[in-house]
Amino acid sequence: MIILFLIYKHNLKKKILIHDLNYRNLSDLLMKEWKSVVNNMKYRLKILHGDKNFPNKIPFLKLSGKELLQGIVEWSQKIKSNEEFKIFQKYLVKIIPKLLQDYDYLDLSNLKKIQKLLNKKFAWNKKLEKVKDLLVKF
Amino acid sequence: MKKKIFEIFKKAVESFENLNKIELIATFGEISRIENSNFYEIDSFIISNKKVHDNFISYLQTQFEKENFNP
Numbered sequence: 689m690i691i692l693f694l695i696y697k698h699n700l701k702k703k704i705l706i707h708d709l710n711y712r713n714l715s716d717l718l719m720k721e722w723k724s725v726v727n728n729m730k731y732r733l734k735i736l737h738g739d740k741n742f743p744n745k746i747p748f749l750k751l752s753g754k755e756l757l758q759g760i761v762e763w764s765q766k767i768k769s770n771e772e773f774k775i776f777q778k779y780l781v782k783i784i785p786k787l788l789q790d791y792d793y794l795d796l797s798n799l800k801k802i803q804k805l806l807n808k809k810f811a812w813n814k815k816l817e818k819v820k821d822l823l824v825k826f
Numbered sequence: 827m828k829k830k831i832f833e834i835f836k837k838a839v840e841s842f843e844n845l846n847k848i849e850l851i852a853t854f855g856e857i858s859r860i861e862n863s864n865f866y867e868i869d870s871f872i873i874s875n876k877k878v879h880d881n882f883i884s885y886l887q888t889q890f891e892k893e894n895f896n897p
Binding site for chain 2 (some may be wrong): 702703704705706707708709710711712713714717727728729733734735737738773787795
């Protein structure tokens with residue numbers, strides 16, 4: 689479960705949003721989270737207190753390309769404006785290299801095509817349609 | 827700013843009085859800034875019971891407020 693805490697004062701210029709993830713133990717984590725999130729945690733936790741070896745105890749969960757990209761596919765189908773697409777595109781630019789690195793046992797060649805596509809300049813809605821076409825082929 | 831946010835988080839962990847009741851605290855991924863805004867995001871990862879967890883988050887909130895969070 690993710691609880692969002694918005695910390696702010698009206699007179700503060702900077703604000704912080706804390707995505708707050710809480711689990712009772714490793715089993716609870718494995719039960720609650722999507723496989724792709726669990727795998728991401730395995731590689732990207734920075735331990736500040738407790739067992740520094742904890743990430744090594746998180747199992748790497750094998751998953752299909754479809755399972756891996758399910759969230760991105762669903763997101764792509766909800767985009768209705770250029771602003772929404774910009775946020776989506778920024779996320780893809782950030783996440784695709786990580787996915788290619790973490791899931792080298794999968795054929796993610798379409799993600800490489802999406803990477804190239806995102807670097808080209810043309811209308812956002814046409815670009816979105818091409819990205820969606822490539823995503824559904826997984 | 828991202829470094830400052832991480833330091834505030836880290837200091838909050840170190841100074842939390844019930845730290846021994848929390849099994850694990852981590853950050854997850856990178857601190858990010860929402861484009862064209864003054865909002866920053868951080869993913870906090872905690873293994874503990876809910877009560878202690880809620881206390882920590884409340885404490886963390888006060889630590890950010892104390893720092894005035896204004897560069």
